[in-house]
Amino acid sequence: MSEQPQQIELPPIKFFADGSDDDTKKANLDAVLPSPGFPDTALLIADSLSKRADLIVLDYSAQVVNVRLQIDGLWHELPQKDRTSGDYMLASMKKLANLNYMERRNRQEGEFAAEFLNKKTTFDIVSQGVTTGERVVIHVNRKKPSTETLSDLGMRQKMIDQLKVHLGKPKGLILVSTLPGDGLTTFYRGVLNGFDRFMRDYYSIEEVSRVEEEVVNINPVTFDESNGQTAQSVVPDLLLREPDVLVFPDIPSGAMLDYYCDIALNDEKLVLTRIPAKSSVEAILRVMALKPTVSKFAEALQCVTYQRTIRKVCDACRQPFVPPPQLLQQLGLPPGRVQTLYNHTQPPPPEMSVDEKGNPVEVFVCPKCSGVGFRERTGIFELLNVTDAFRKAMLQSSDLQVLHNLAVSEGHLTLREEGVVHVAKGTTTVQELQRVLQK
Ligand SMILES: [Zn+2]
Known part of the structure; x- marks a missing residue:
């Protein structure tokens, strides 16, 4: 020894x-x-x-x-x-x-x-x-900066404004989605914070053992599954209080989604719920896989808001380069729009940061990111506005590509396009965007 x-x-x-x-x-x-x-x-x-x-x-x-x-x-x-x-x-x-x-x-x-x-x-x-x-x-147990608003999470102001139009609607269904484990709770809280919570009455209907962290001015109402209760046990009484917006943190079944849609369509409330998925269109298909009544779902659905997190390149040590024309073309950036893109500084390989005895040796390490090359994360977002043409397509097809192509033809910006904006701004790198899109 x-x-x-x-x-x-x-x-x-x-x-x-x-x-x-x-x-x-x-x-x-x-x-x-x-x-x-x-x-x-x-x-x-x-x-x-x-x-x-x-x-x-x-x-x-x-x-x-x-x-x-x-x-x-x-x-x-x-x-x-x-x-x-x-x-x-x-x-x-x-x-x-x-x-x-x-x-x-x-x-x-x-x-x-x-x-x-x-x-x-x-x-x-x-x-x-x-x-x-x-x-x-x-x-x-690092103290993290509190990310409470959509803007904190990195959503562009124009998209925030568009989402707020949906959040201000009197009735309908809004779907919130991210990859599993990719900040769904934080994003969901950001969306809830996007409500004009001082003007309307909001209730979140939660199972008592899975109570969400409280959001200011959103009133939690709980039910107890161990006593055989479901959301349906508490919502009828709640509706007598004439709430404006009901929030359901998950979708346990297609039948329960039908119930959310009934509240949205018949009781004329705004309903917000969430599901993990790979994209906004895929979130719709995940819901459809629960076998709800698709016609109700299509009629009620107003929009899907989707987030994927991406690491920000460290701005103290990022490496500028002039992007070759082929790369700009691949990214869909017009020639001349962007002069400089960035790579992250690669950390030295482990064998270079220790000597032959395994003891650490002096290598230059960026003080801001400690040699990681990236620092903190931001979000890339999709906002899928559900149009009448899209609703019609939902009744006819549950094919991801068909629905995706229709959305794009209607002007929907994909995660890739939103991500390229971050690459062009120098917030992140091409490789990081590729890594994140491959998930
Ligand atoms: Zn750095």
């Missing part, structure tokens, strides 16, 4: 250990600071903070430890660690979290905190033995 090299300069990070009382906390921290695993712990935790990671995953196998960070929704591999230094590091982190560092098999959960660059952050750590060794998942 080798000693930790002494020459490594540790980042200015201060740890706070957990414990049942103050004495235990102090004893845990005092044990960790001189321990052989502390330098690697300090480096990893500081790295995760400066790169704005949301998750750290350590996979222990017989010989090595694989370390990954999740940053802006994407996994980044860090240099592998040998098992010995990985074990020391994990022992330090478990001690910080007041866990038993000898325990490598049973699941353990704990937390610790660290202060770095004047910001204190808590870390939730879960360790669990697996057949190959041990897996450790650390959630970085």
Whole structure:
């Protein structure tokens, strides 16, 4: 077992250990600071903070430890660690979290905190033995900037104005969609914030065990599935209060969608609901796959608003280049419109950022993105306005391409076209747009 090299300069990070009382906390921290695993712990935790990671995953196998960070929704591999230094590091982190560092098999959960660059952050750590060794998942409870409005999320003002026309309608159905796990809740909240909530009465009908985070001026009304209730158990009473808008966070079945449509068409309310999908047109097909009465759905549907998140290239280290004419043509940009596009700065390969002993060596790292090349995300959006011609087509076809082509012929801008706007503005790169569109 080798000693930790002494020459490594540790980042200015201060740890706070957990414990049942103050004495235990102090004893845990005092044990960790001189321990052989502390330098690697300090480096990893500081790295995760400066790169704005949301998750750290350590996979222990017989010989090595694989370390990954999740940053802006994407996994980044860090240099592998040998098992010995990985074990020391994990022992330090478990001690910080007041866990038993000898325990490598049973699941353990704990937390610790660290202060770095004047910001204190808590870390939730879960360790669990697996057949190959041990897996450790650390959630970085980063304080994120609050994205509350559609404009915060990156929607263009013109599209916001168009969406608000739909949100201001007296009746009909509005569908909100993203990829699964691609910020549906945040986008949905952004759309709800797009309502003129001070002029009308809004209710969100939610199952009691899946209550949504509250949005100002939208009144939650709950039903209890364990008591055999559905949304239909509470909506009739609610309708007596003459609400303007009813919001349903999901569509449990085609029959329930029929019910939402009845509220939209017969009770003349505006209804908003959501479903995960790959595009706005696909969202319609996902709903149709639940076998609702398509004629009702088509009649009620006013628009689909769709978001996909895309990483923003770091503006401190992005690399400008003059786009060749073929590339502009592929992107559908007229010649002369855009003089410069950008690539992200590639991080050095892991073997270049460590010496032959596996110790970190000095390489230039952009201070703004910590060498990731991208920083934060924005959204690319679709707004599908459902026209009478589109409604007619919904009754005749459930083919994605047919409905997509019709929408495009009516002037619908696709995710790709919306994404190219971000590329042309230098907000993101061609490769990042391709990556995001392939999802
Ligand atoms: Zn940068």
